Amino acid sequence: MKEFSKYILDEFGRLIVAKGFMRKRRGLFFRRLNDEMTAALSLQTRSYGGSYVDITPYYQVYWEPVEQIFCLGTGRQYRYLDQPTLSQIRIVVSENGLGASLFWKEVAEPAKLEGLVEKFCSDFERETAALADPAKILEFFCSELKYGGGRLEQYLSVLVWKKRSLSLDNELVEVDKELKTRPNVIAFPGFLQKLRESSELTSLLKRAYD
Known part of the structure; x- marks a missing residue:
């Protein structure tokens, strides 16, 4: 992962944690849904020719007993928040359809970061509740x-x-x-x-x- 991508994810992380989320690792933030499930927001980055970084949110649900059973039957080692039960990508678009989640070169625009964090967090409950049924x-x-x-x-x-x-x-x-x-x-x-x-x-x- 390139340094600017790491920096962008860390800036997102700082703001998302301030919203009450816990951080598992760079780009993965979570909240407990209930005794069996954890909901998460995973931010994936893609770098294009070193010119800009694109951020894509994935809303995820981890049904822990189910994942434990899956690992027991397949011989895999179970790790908390390792493999989501369901994951849903959400492409972020602006009004003109361009640049909503793009960060150019070494410029991390604070207002843009804050706006995306607000959207990701406001959508979180609705998106993960749908996945957790x-x-x-x-x-x-x-x-x-x-x-x-x-x-x-x-x-x-x-x-x-x-x-x-x-x-x-x-x-x-x-x-x-x-x-x-x-x-x-x-x-x-x-x-x-x-x-x-x-x-x-x-x-x-x-x-x-x-």
């Missing part, structure tokens, strides 16, 4: 099953958490039907088997009832 999360992954890329495992992780159980017989029938239309999608028995053998999953589901 459990039914919509399940619907999203169900609709994306045919594309593979971990969506199947995410879908199963949501089901396990919602049911607090690995008893998914009825749901697996529907999944099997979907997979038959996409034979190139990796099958999931190994994922469920890892979950069945996981003492950590047993503890996680037990805590949900305590």
